[in-house]
Amino acid sequence: xxxxxxxxxxxxxxxxxxxxxxxxxxxxxxxxxxxxxxxxxxxxxxxxxxxxxxxxxxxxxxxxxxxxxxxxxxxxxxxxxxxxxxxxxxxxxxxxxxxxxxxxxxxxxxxxxxxxxxxxxxxxxxxxxxxxxxxxxxxxxxxxxxxxxxxxxxxxxxxxxxxxxxxxxxxxxxxxxxxxxxxxxxxxxxxxxxxxxxxxxxxxxxxxxxxxxxxxxxxxxxxxxxxxxxxxxxxxxxxxxxxxxxxxxxxxxxxxxxxxxxxxxxxxxxxxxxxxxxxxxxxxxxxxxxxxxxxxxxxxxxxxx
Numbered sequence: 001x002x003x004x005x006x007x008x009x010x011x012x013x014x015x016x017x018x019x020x021x022x023x024x025x026x027x028x029x030x031x032x033x034x035x036x037x038x039x040x041x042x043x044x045x046x047x048x049x050x051x052x053x054x055x056x057x058x059x060x061x062x063x064x065x066x067x068x069x070x071x072x073x074x075x076x077x078x079x080x081x082x083x084x085x086x087x088x089x090x091x092x093x094x095x096x097x098x099x100x101x102x103x104x105x106x107x108x109x110x111x112x113x114x115x116x117x118x119x120x121x122x123x124x125x126x127x128x129x130x131x132x133x134x135x136x137x138x139x140x141x142x143x144x145x146x147x148x149x150x151x152x153x154x155x156x157x158x159x160x161x162x163x164x165x166x167x168x169x170x171x172x173x174x175x176x177x178x179x180x181x182x183x184x185x186x187x188x189x190x191x192x193x194x195x196x197x198x199x200x201x202x203x204x205x206x207x208x209x210x211x212x213x214x215x216x217x218x219x220x221x222x223x224x225x226x227x228x229x230x231x232x233x234x235x236x237x238x239x240x241x242x243x244x245x246x247x248x249x250x251x252x253x254x255x256x257x258x259x260x261x262x263x264x265x266x267x268x269x270x271x272x273x274x275x276x277x278x279x280x281x282x283x284x285x286x287x288x289x290x291x292x293x294x295x296x297x298x299x300x301x302x303x304x305x
Contacts, residue, residue, distance in 0.1 A: 001083060002048035005055055008079045020082055028086035040091055049096045052084040056105065074125045077109070081130035088137035094144075103138050103147035106131060107157040116167045124170060132164075132176040139183040149190055155197050158184060162198075165208050171215050174208070178221035181205060185228035195229070199238050202229040206243035209250065216258060219250065223262035230266050236273035244276060248285045267292035 004011065004019055027039040056077065063073040087093045097103065109131050116122040138144045148157055165177035181201070184194055195201060205225050212218035230236060250256050251263050267288060271277040280289055
């Protein structure tokens with residue numbers, strides 16, 4: 001993979017895709033959890049990520065210096081990020097990424113993709129899906145989230161992700177944007193700051209879930225995001241009644257069975273605010289309250305056993 005990153009400009013995109021796909025099948029996306037876990041924890045001295053980062057930075061410098069056109073930049077960045085994506089599943093590679101300050105670089109590339117409200121006839125650029133995949137890997141631990149949130153001091157990267165979640169229609173882009181929102185709400189170190197700066201974030205995610213109601217991928221990631229948002233009672237009053245209605249509708253939809261446990265956890269969180277519990281009873285959602293209570297009781301039994 002290091003060789004592939006270094007000489008990617010001289011290898012056909014199809015050949016690169018075949019190598020990357022084979023690598024994923026063997027390691028990062030292997031169906032055998034034991035193989036995948038070994039790959040995640042493997043210690044090594046490979047410079048594949050460092051080479052990819054160097055190539056990406058050189059490419060950007062050439063673009064900024066008008067030495068490469070926009071289309072070539074987009075295609076070459078897509079190739080570099082497609083190579084980097086499966087590598088970032090490995091913890092050692094992620095450490096290399098952090099050590100070289102690449103979280104900031106990845107986040108800056110979010111602005112190389114105009115959004116639907118910024119351009120007529122919107123089309124996702126070749127690199128965009130790989131960029132979001134790399135970012136979700138980069139944010140899987142606290143240090144990555146810290147770099148994502150604090151490198152500019154004004155949450156501009158999170159707000160860009162929120163706009164992608166709101167404006168884009170492609171399922172993978174929306175689901176990965178929801179995943180990033182979920183990740184920045186995961187750690188106590190950043191939780192209060194994120195919500196203080198974005199008090200309507202929970203309602204915002206519920207609106208997105210309603211918009212993409214038929215997408216299991218979007219609902220799964222968004223369910224985890226709203227579960228994280230509602231975990232502190234101090235912010236429960238920020239959730240509005242429209243969001244509660246969406247929550248009930250999602251729980252009553254059989255196609256979202258995979259999201260049910262996370263949605264029920266959200267209900268268990270929300271009813272700690274008495275007005276929300278009263279409202280759910282008022283709109284006839286007693287079945288949802290019973291489900292949440294039963295799930296909580298079963299969880300307690302499992303814990304005790």
